[in-house]
Amino acid sequence: MVYTSEKKKGGGGFKRGGKKGSDARDPFFEEETKKRRKVSYDDEDIESVDSDAEDDGINGGYGGGRGAEVAEEEDEFADETAGEKRKRLAHEFLKKVTEAKRKRREEGDDDSEDDDEDDDNTGLAKTLMKKQQEESGRVRRVIASRVQEPLSSDEFRVIVKHRRPVVAVALSDDDSRGFSASKDGTILHWDVSSGKTDIYKWPSDEILKSHGMKVREPRNKKHSRETLALAVSSDGRFLATGGVDRHVHIWDVRTREHVQAFPGHRSTVSCLCFRHGTSELYSGSFDRAIKVWNVEDNSFMQDNFGHQAEILAIDVLRKERVLSVARDRTMLLTKVPETSRSIYRAPASSLESCCFISDDEYLSGSDNGTIALWGMMKKKPVFLFKDAHPVVADGISENGDGEPVSYNSSSTVSSWATSVAVCRGSDLAASGAGNGFVRLLSVETGANAIKPLYELPLTGFVNSLAIAKSGKFLIAGVGQETRFGRWGCLKSAQNGVAIHPLRLS
Numbered sequence: 001m002v003y004t005s006e007k008k009k010g011g012g013g014f015k016r017g018g019k020k021g022s023d024a025r026d027p028f029f030e031e032e033t034k035k036r037r038k039v040s041y042d043d044e045d046i047e048s049v050d051s052d053a054e055d056d057g058i059n060g061g062y063g064g065g066r067g068a069e070v071a072e073e074e075d076e077f078a079d080e081t082a083g084e085k086r087k088r089l090a091h092e093f094l095k096k097v098t099e100a101k102r103k104r105r106e107e108g109d110d111d112s113e114d115d116d117e118d119d120d121n122t123g124l125a126k127t128l129m130k131k132q133q134e135e136s137g138r139v140r141r142v143i144a145s146r147v148q149e150p151l152s153s154d155e156f157r158v159i160v161k162h163r164r165p166v167v168a169v170a171l172s173d174d175d176s177r178g179f180s181a182s183k184d185g186t187i188l189h190w191d192v193s194s195g196k197t198d199i200y201k202w203p204s205d206e207i208l209k210s211h212g213m214k215v216r217e218p219r220n221k222k223h224s225r226e227t228l229a230l231a232v233s234s235d236g237r238f239l240a241t242g243g244v245d246r247h248v249h250i251w252d253v254r255t256r257e258h259v260q261a262f263p264g265h266r267s268t269v270s271c272l273c274f275r276h277g278t279s280e281l282y283s284g285s286f287d288r289a290i291k292v293w294n295v296e297d298n299s300f301m302q303d304n305f306g307h308q309a310e311i312l313a314i315d316v317l318r319k320e321r322v323l324s325v326a327r328d329r330t331m332l333l334t335k336v337p338e339t340s341r342s343i344y345r346a347p348a349s350s351l352e353s354c355c356f357i358s359d360d361e362y363l364s365g366s367d368n369g370t371i372a373l374w375g376m377m378k379k380k381p382v383f384l385f386k387d388a389h390p391v392v393a394d395g396i397s398e399n400g401d402g403e404p405v406s407y408n409s410s411s412t413v414s415s416w417a418t419s420v421a422v423c424r425g426s427d428l429a430a431s432g433a434g435n436g437f438v439r440l441l442s443v444e445t446g447a448n449a450i451k452p453l454y455e456l457p458l459t460g461f462v463n464s465l466a467i468a469k470s471g472k473f474l475i476a477g478v479g480q481e482t483r484f485g486r487w488g489c490l491k492s493a494q495n496g497v498a499i500h501p502l503r504l505s
Contacts, residue, residue, distance in 0.1 A: 140358065141426035143471040144442035147453060148503040156438075156458045156476065159195040160188055160497040165479020168230035168464045169497055175468040179232055179239060180477055180497045185225035187241055189256060192473070192499070200239070200251055203258045212298075213247055213261035228483065231272035233279060238295050240281050242269025248283050250295055260298050264291055270484070271314045273322075282322050284311035290322055292336060306332050306341050312484070315355045323362055325351035331364055331374065344374055347381070353420045355429075357443055363429055365417025371431050371441065373449050383449035385441070389433035391415050413488035414461075419477075421465035428471055432462025434488060438476055438500070456500050460493025474500045 162182040187200040227243040239251040248262040267286035279296035292301040309328035320336040349366035360376040372381040414434035440453040464477035
């Protein structure tokens with residue numbers, strides 16, 4: 001009956017659209033009203049953004065000062081889900097591309113504007129769909145068949161020099177910049193076209209301590225800053241390095257300054273990789289653990305175990321799955337959220353390198369020169385390409401049909417497939433060793449899944465490889481010694497980063 005009296009006082013039924021300052025409102029209904037009004041506000045706000053974006057396409061049509069615009073934008077996107085964010089970013093990308101094509105039409109004074117607009121919309125839809133399928137791994141770009149035979153003038157050219165062997169190289173997502181790390185602790189950032197280099201200078205011990213580093217080694221240790229791993233985030237903001245000091249170091253690419261040191265590993269950090277499209281960093285170590293870090297939040301996320309020996313290489317794509325190889329002759333595919341793993345055992349060889357081809361296909365290189373193709377549904381290799389890097393002495397290959405040839409330890413090490421790389425989302429791959437050349441490969445389906453394309457001569461141990469996303473060039477980190485030791489030494493090799501152009505039809 002109390003509600004009836006209040007209803008009479010208010011002069012009518014309870015209205016959702018009443019004034020905010022009305023006293024004739026029950027607190028229970030007031031809470032419900034606020035919730036519903038918030039949902040209604042969000043829906044209207046999203047519609048207004050779309051309509052205003054069509055009008056001006058720049059500021060979203062909001063009135064008031066810049067502070068009010070920023071505040072409204074923050075409120076608008078505060079509760080959006082990951083799917084809604086992807087949809088919004090896709091609309092923004094589509095709008096930019098459409099605007100660019102419209103400007104090109106205006107500059108060209110094209111009369112058939114309506115027809116071109118329909119064709120552009122259809123073409124854009126197909127382009128976006130194809131791009132999404134390529135990034136998800138459902139469609140593989142055909143590049144290997146387009147690679148032409150190198151000319152006599154095409155050869156590896158050293159664009160960056162290091163004093164000691166280069167152990168890791170990486171390329172930015174747009175293929176314009178490169179990064180390299182050496183055993184002497186030098187970390188370089190260089191331009192692919194011009195070769196201009198910038199060095200990342202190590203800060204003082206006091207700054208490193210303030211950034212989270214725990215000093216556990218004697219200060220007089222000679223190689224405390226020896227770097228063995230390197231990775232760059234897909235957005236080009238962060239660079240991660242690791243080595244014998246057991247820490248993962250984070251650098252700001254824009255300022256080339258040290259920003260954070262992650263302790264936690266109990267032995268040498270041997271490999272690093274960012275998950276594409278995120279700030280999640282995966283690190284592998286000789287302590288047999290794979291750790292997950294969030295670089296954006298400067299935080300540790302998760303530990304992953306499973307290997308019984310030192311981890312040598314890891315790779316990650318978009319999904320939370322990490323591929324790793326170790327000296328226990330196994331390759332693990334770890335599903336991080338479920339903490340489950342699939343174990344792949346190499347046939348009578350130790351795996352040295354690995355990389356993803358797609359979410360369900362992987363490539364590995366072993367110490368007997370074999371390149372193996374693996375699939376998710378089988379525990380054994382789908383295809384073996386044996387003797388990919390044979391050592392030649394006196395005209396007879398190490399595994400040829402001629403008379404047996406005795407080799408010393410250096411020549412045996414030269415056949416190790418210490419690095420493999422794939423042009424992301426394509427069928428083009430490459431492998432490197434110390435036998436004098438980098439081999440280009442075509443990864444297909446069928447009986448002959450791995451086909452050799454060309455041999456690109458390069459003297460030295462190829463410790464790291466990277467293929468440009470466009471497929472137009474190949475980067476190799478080369479040195480006189482192997483990545484993790486001194487089992488072999490090639491005095492004629494030059495320590496540095498070499499680039500080789502790839503001609504596409």
